[in-house]
Amino acid sequence: MIRYKLICKNCKKKFDSWFSGSKEYEKLKKLKHLSCHYCKSIKVEKTLMSPNILNSKNDKLPILRKNKFNKVKNKIKEYQKFIKKNLEYVGDNFAHEARSLHYNNKKKSKGIYGKATSNEIVELKEEGIETEVIPWFQDNEN
Ligand SMILES: [Zn+2]
Numbered sequence: 001m002i003r004y005k006l007i008c009k010n011c012k013k014k015f016d017s018w019f020s021g022s023k024e025y026e027k028l029k030k031l032k033h034l035s036c037h038y039c040k041s042i043k044v045e046k047t048l049m050s051p052n053i054l055n056s057k058n059d060k061l062p063i064l065r066k067n068k069f070n071k072v073k074n075k076i077k078e079y080q081k082f083i084k085k086n087l088e089y090v091g092d093n094f095a096h097e098a099r100s101l102h103y104n105n106k107k108k109s110k111g112i113y114g115k116a117t118s119n120e121i122v123e124l125k126e127e128g129i130e131t132e133v134i135p136w137f138q139d140n141e142n
Contacts, residue, residue, distance in 0.1 A: 010041035090114035
């Protein structure tokens with residue numbers, strides 16, 4: 001999108017108008033579809049002021065996205081560290097261990113973490129066992 005400052009030759013007033021590009025401006029002008037916002041005269045001209053360009057193809061955007069992703073990833077990795085330090089890893093036995101904790105009311109000093117399928121998580125939830133799912137990055141993954 002380009003914003004042009006237009007000036008009316010009739011009433012001398014200036015106003016801003018948005019166009020998809022300089023070609024659209026030329027086209028509308030040729031077709032006499034450009035008119036003054038105030039007096040409706042079609043004697044409007046572009047002023048020499050440089051147009052403000054809103055560039056939709058912002059080069060920095062992918063980098064920003066990547067940074068954001070890395071930030072989230074680092075947060076998760078920190079969380080992973082915390083989990084590894086404070087919880088007991090039960091591997092594929094997670095659903096089983098979670099149930100035994102829940103039903104036997106074992107007071108383990110440590111919580112547990114491990115792998116579970118999404119079906120298992122749903123089942124646990126139905127049984128009133130709350131689990132938390134986080135994406136897990138391998139340590140060798142950057
Ligand atoms: Zn005018």
